Amino acid sequence: MTDRHDDPLEERLEGWFAAEVERARVDLRHRPVGHGPGRVAPGSPRFGLVVGVLIVAVVLVGLPLAVGRTTRTDDSPAPTAHPSTGPVASPKPMVSTIVGEDLDVTGWSFDGVPASIGGERVMRPAEWAEPSASTIRLPGWLLGGWVQGFLVTTCATGSPECRRSVVLGDGESNAVTGTIPGAPNAPPVGSIAVYRLTQTGSELVWAADPAVFIDDRFDDGIPLHVGGEEVIPVADLVATLETFPDDRSVLVGGWAWQVFGMRCRANDRINRSELLTSCDPLLLTSQPGRTGMNGIPVVPKLDAQSLPVVTDDHRIPDGPVILRVHGHDARAADCVSWLRDECDAAVVVDEIVWSGDEWTETVPLTIYDVVLRLDAAGIEVDLAIVPSLDEANALAECAADWPPQDWQAIDSEADDAMSGRVSRIGVFATTADRERVLATLGPQGLNDGKCPSSLIDSFGGSRWIGIDNVIVGVPFRWDEPETDVHAREALVREALEGP
Amino acid sequence: MTRLSGRLPARTAGEPAATSPAFAAEARDEAPSDALPEALVREEPVLLAAARALTLHEAAARDLVQATFELALRHRDQLRDHAALRSWLLRIQAREALRLRRRMRRFVKLDLAVTQIAAHEQAAVEGVAIREALRTLPPRTRAAVVLHHMAGLSVADVADALGTSPNTVKTQLRHGLARLREVLGDD
Numbered sequence: 001m002t003d004r005h006d007d008p009l010e011e012r013l014e015g016w017f018a019a020e021v022e023r024a025r026v027d028l029r030h031r032p033v034g035h036g037p038g039r040v041a042p043g044s045p046r047f048g049l050v051v052g053v054l055i056v057a058v059v060l061v062g063l064p065l066a067v068g069r070t071t072r073t074d075d076s077p078a079p080t081a082h083p084s085t086g087p088v089a090s091p092k093p094m095v096s097t098i099v100g101e102d103l104d105v106t107g108w109s110f111d112g113v114p115a116s117i118g119g120e121r122v123m124r125p126a127e128w129a130e131p132s133a134s135t136i137r138l139p140g141w142l143l144g145g146w147v148q149g150f151l152v153t154t155c156a157t158g159s160p161e162c163r164r165s166v167v168l169g170d171g172e173s174n175a176v177t178g179t180i181p182g183a184p185n186a187p188p189v190g191s192i193a194v195y196r197l198t199q200t201g202s203e204l205v206w207a208a209d210p211a212v213f214i215d216d217r218f219d220d221g222i223p224l225h226v227g228g229e230e231v232i233p234v235a236d237l238v239a240t241l242e243t244f245p246d247d248r249s250v251l252v253g254g255w256a257w258q259v260f261g262m263r264c265r266a267n268d269r270i271n272r273s274e275l276l277t278s279c280d281p282l283l284l285t286s287q288p289g290r291t292g293m294n295g296i297p298v299v300p301k302l303d304a305q306s307l308p309v310v311t312d313d314h315r316i317p318d319g320p321v322i323l324r325v326h327g328h329d330a331r332a333a334d335c336v337s338w339l340r341d342e343c344d345a346a347v348v349v350d351e352i353v354w355s356g357d358e359w360t361e362t363v364p365l366t367i368y369d370v371v372l373r374l375d376a377a378g379i380e381v382d383l384a385i386v387p388s389l390d391e392a393n394a395l396a397e398c399a400a401d402w403p404p405q406d407w408q409a410i411d412s413e414a415d416d417a418m419s420g421r422v423s424r425i426g427v428f429a430t431t432a433d434r435e436r437v438l439a440t441l442g443p444q445g446l447n448d449g450k451c452p453s454s455l456i457d458s459f460g461g462s463r464w465i466g467i468d469n470v471i472v473g474v475p476f477r478w479d480e481p482e483t484d485v486h487a488r489e490a491l492v493r494e495a496l497e498g499p
Numbered sequence: 500m501t502r503l504s505g506r507l508p509a510r511t512a513g514e515p516a517a518t519s520p521a522f523a524a525e526a527r528d529e530a531p532s533d534a535l536p537e538a539l540v541r542e543e544p545v546l547l548a549a550a551r552a553l554t555l556h557e558a559a560a561r562d563l564v565q566a567t568f569e570l571a572l573r574h575r576d577q578l579r580d581h582a583a584l585r586s587w588l589l590r591i592q593a594r595e596a597l598r599l600r601r602r603m604r605r606f607v608k609l610d611l612a613v614t615q616i617a618a619h620e621q622a623a624v625e626g627v628a629i630r631e632a633l634r635t636l637p638p639r640t641r642a643a644v645v646l647h648h649m650a651g652l653s654v655a656d657v658a659d660a661l662g663t664s665p666n667t668v669k670t671q672l673r674h675g676l677a678r679l680r681e682v683l684g685d686d
Contacts (some may be wrong), residue, residue, distance in 0.1 A: 009676060009679060009680055009683070010648055010676070011677075012629075012683075013629070013644070013649055014648065014649060015650045015651065016625060016629045016649075017548060017549075017645075017649035019626070020548035020551065020552065020626075021544050021545050021548040022544075023548070024543070024544040024545070024547035024548045024551070025544040027547070028543055028544060028547065230573075240577070243576055243577060243579075295530075358561065443512075473572065
């Protein structure tokens with residue numbers, strides 16, 4: 001049944017891979033016992049234990065999240081949990097230094113936390129909790145994990161005695177809690193942090209200004225995990241909820257907005273269940289384009305990429321969000337029979353877990369602002385994130401500070417990005433960042449010793465317009481009259497400058 | 500998967516059925532949940548071979564296979580078609596490989612060592628040549644070539660694994676093969 005090919009190269013690759021599989025089988029047969037610390041082969045006696053631990057971890061994963069939700073980012077001292085109420089009580093080391101941005105990561109754990117930095121091993125919260133580890137909980141050790149949440153010590157408002165604590169966990173049931181002195185600029189919940197321990201006394205203290213952490217995100221800036229719990233993309237939500245037999249919840253990340261001006265469905269149908277959306281639904285989508293905010297009438301596509309979300313009590317902000325949602329809501333049983341399936345499939349929001357941070361809240365403009373300004377000028381765009389590691393993204397390779405928010409913009413009146421009025425939108429953290437990077441690009445996307453534009457080809461290229469912290473590519477064709485290109489540039493520039 | 504099972508080495512007596520033509524049929528008969536750990540053992544050689552081709556780094560490949568196992572166990576309830584286990588695992592592995600690369604790229608420059616292989620055997624020479632040719636491909640193109648032309652995933656499955664469209668994958672495969680042909684001098 002060997003599949004024969006006309007192409008000798010394909011056959012050569014297949015043959016080599018078959019030999020590689022055979023080599024792998026031999027290697028695995030002769031692998032060292034344990035093959036590395038913490039490694040568990042599926043056939044080993046420890047394997048069943050790991051399966052059990054993973055299942056328990058899934059069950060327990062919500063616990064540390066609850067800690068983070070109650071106190072995160074509240075600047076004023078509040079009467080909340082005591083710092084010692086972390087998921088696992090542990091000795092409290094003094095921590096005063098966070099490993100910096102120039103960290104030399106020399107190894108990674110499977111969950112993305114550095115395993116070693118500059119040759120130094122990074123301890124994990126589970127190890128910290130082990131009584132046998134007491135001899136290695138010494139000043140100078142590194143401790144790494146997920147930032148699971150924050151606690152604020154009970155105290156009088158304004159008291160200098162008030163202290164905030166951060167919970168550093170491993171996404172399972174292990175966590176180490178410590179105090180942050182002063183007014184911390186703490187890493188966001190869900191990020192990975194590595195701290196250097198300087199004191200292992202009765203109290204744990206983190207550094208006041210953690211400058212660096214590892215933020216694990218989708219290409220559009222939405223975190224991949226919150227407190228170690230996986231966030232699924234909108235596109236996977238329906239299929240995921242369908243696999244659940246009950247109303248268990250998941251975290252979903254996407255872009256939310258309240259659509260106004262949407263034509264209502266027949267009232268007699270909608271009024272039969274509160275699970276079904278009515279007029280002006282809130283939508284969760286996989287991209288921030290095609291918005292209908294601020295009274296701009298649109299008819300959204302109600303497909304797997306654009307889900308109607310029923311909220312009970314929450315006002316969900318427009319923009320990137322992570323929501324805890326569930327399907328198979330109990331209220332579906334109250335629906336009339338011919339609507340029951342639709343009710344059962346409704347996505348119900350339990351809570352807002354995350355609604356943007358310094359990554360997505362760019363200054364002064366966000367991607368939403370740009371879309372709205374273009375939209376107001378009659379330029380409707382459909383956006384798709386350009387992964388910074390896409391091999392076609394030469395700009396990201398060339399321009400050192402190319403923004404993570406790098407969107408391909410397809411004009412609704414065009415067939416593709418290069419035949420519309422805009423082709424690409426890059427949103428920088430600040431205006432200064434944008435100015436610095438724009439100076440490294442060829443003015444017309446030409447390779448004039450500066451970074452070349454990846455949009456250049458034999459048909460045309462893009463010219464870059466910089467406004468505040470945003471650059472927008474305006475496509476042109478080589479055979480196009482210059483006056484037409486100038487007119488398009490002027491239109492886009494005027495739109496971006498806004499009211 | 501039929502395409503894959505047909506071109507891999509025949510099953511050796513006493514060996515797991517990881518690469519035998521009969522594997523897909525066997526897999527279909529298995530109980531999905533209880534048999535997963537055993538199925539992972541059978542799939543490990545294919546996963547390791549693919550991981551080596553994706554990462555071109557022995558330690559990273561071993562870690563990647565381990566991460567794939569752990570992800571598979573965490574998300575075992577998402578495996579609907581047990582006959583498609585290998586495809587499912589390879590997609591998990593490819594996504595994880597790209598995710599890890601993206602994360603590491605943000606902080607460190609990886610300078611992966613070239614695998615040391617004794618070059619006196621013809622098979623080893625072939626291996627070095629193909630590995631070095633794969634190294635010249637951009638990561639996502641390399642992943643597309645490995646998953647489709649080596650591990651036998653369909654274009655649609657490769658697109659799913661890489662989070663892109665089938666047309667993009669086809670383009671990557673075309674460019675990837677052209678580049679390999681050029682480097683390997685295989686006309």
